[in-house]
Amino acid sequence: MGTKEAECIETGFTGHGPFEVLASITSVKREQGGVRTALLYAPEIARRAKPMQFVQVKVVPLTDPFLRRPFGFSRISPDEGIIGITWATVGKGTSLMAGWHEGDTVAVLGPLGNGLQVDRISGIACTPPENAPEQHTGRGNPSRSMEQRSKGRSVWLIAGGTGLAPLYPLAESMKPQVSDITVLYGAKTSASLMDTSPFGAMGCRVTVSTEDGSKGARGRVTEALGRLLASAGETLRHNRPLAVACGPAPMLRAVKSMLADTPVELYISLEERMACGTGLCRGCAVKAASPRRGYLHVCTDGPVFPAGEVLLGGEG
CATH class of the missing domain: 3.40.50.80 (Nucleotide-binding domain of ferredoxin-NADP reductase (FNR) module)
Incomplete structure (x- = not known):
């Protein structure tokens, strides 16, 4: 491809991530519905990503906006080392992302969340995923x-x-x-x-x-x-x-x-504001249906939940 990651720092358990990656933008496309999709070369993330997980993206290499933005995967291609994120322009962060171009690099943290198993x-x-390690359970x-x-x-x-x-x-x-x-x-x-x-x-x-x-x-x-x-x-x-x-x-x-x-x-x-993406800030807490569980974090317990496990606004 001619591009490679400038930095990949594992931030979680060995071999599993999440990873802090300086990802190369391979394409940015304006699509139907007024959304944009960017494809990012981030093989460490792509090889481990699961559907419905997400990444935290630092949209510009500056301190404003300071917080990263969460985006679910709109494409996962482990063999190519590519992940895709899709967004609509709704605020300052996504407005700045409209200025992304092929060849730019962005800081990405992921994969995050549990996704849907x-x-x-x-x-x-x-x-x-193609080229993913085979997982044997001992049952054939x-x-x-x-x-x-x-x-x-x-x-x-x-x-x-x-x-x-x-x-x-x-x-x-x-x-x-x-x-x-x-x-x-x-x-x-x-x-x-x-x-x-x-x-x-x-x-x-x-x-x-x-x-x-x-x-x-x-x-x-x-x-x-x-x-x-x-x-x-x-x-x-x-x-x-x-x-x-x-x-x-x-x-x-x-x-x-x-x-x-x-x-x-x-x-x-669920979509909630996420400052950290790792459960530390507790900014994305949602009320659990079971009183014994108290609150759940969208970033670490989710973002996908069995519907009966969480209370949405107006419930409970």
């Missing part, structure tokens, strides 16, 4: 056992706004073991819709909703979820779909409420 969920398996061929666990279960990916971006590596990791993936995606208008074609190219069924009806079905993504529930009917009890929701807090609350009394197993990805 898909291979630990009954009936779902994920594809190990690991890849064969994953295939055996993946039979028959559906996956629903529910996204609003830029919440679509981190779901792409998740869907990619589930293919080809999971054949039935439905993507429900919504935004206010067609102008704010991200490109869903990469999901379609993977074989996912994609339903798009806009609140003004300018593209796809008129209404919110939760209305599309209601139609999906109705069409699934009695098959829900046998199939017990896995749902993962990522998007604005009101959407997450609505999705959680809709699926609370169904057989659907729901995971939600």
Whole structure:
């Protein structure tokens, strides 16, 4: 590639990270929906990253803004050493990121968070990243056992706004073991819709909703979820779909409420302000559903949680 990391300092357990990396920007692209995606050459992070984990990025090599910004992975390519982050311009930090160019370097800390351990969920398996070390459990061929666990279960990916971006590596990791993936995606208008074609190219069924009806079905993504529930009917009890929701807090609350009394197993990805990304500042604490657990940290316990483990705003 011609570029290499200027610095890589391991900050966690040996061989696992997180790593402090000076990453080279290999491309910056303005995309549909008014978002930008940057691809970063950070092989130490790319080789260990899991879907729904995140990185903390120092957007400029200055003290203003002082705090790093958290971004979920919109691409994970271990063989190329590439990670992708996608953002909308909403404040000072992301406005400065609009000035990024190919060849620039940025300080990145990651991978952070637990992500979604898909291979630990009954009936779902994920594809190990290419060139990733094989993990033996002492119970036979690991890849064969994953295939055996993946039979028959559906996956629903529910996204609003830029919440679509981190779901792409998740869907990619589930293919080809999971054949039935439905993507429900919504935004206010067609102008704010991200490109869903990469999901379609993977074989996912994609339903798009806009609140003004300018593209796809008129209404919110939760209305599309209601139609999906109705069409699934009695098959829900046998199939017990896995749902993962990522998007604005009101959407997450609505999705959680809709699926609370169904057989659907729901995971939600939370977005909170994160100063450190390692649990030290406690700025991203959310209330746990269990009083015994008190508060959980989005950065270390999440950002993905089983929906029943956390209380969202207005609950409890």
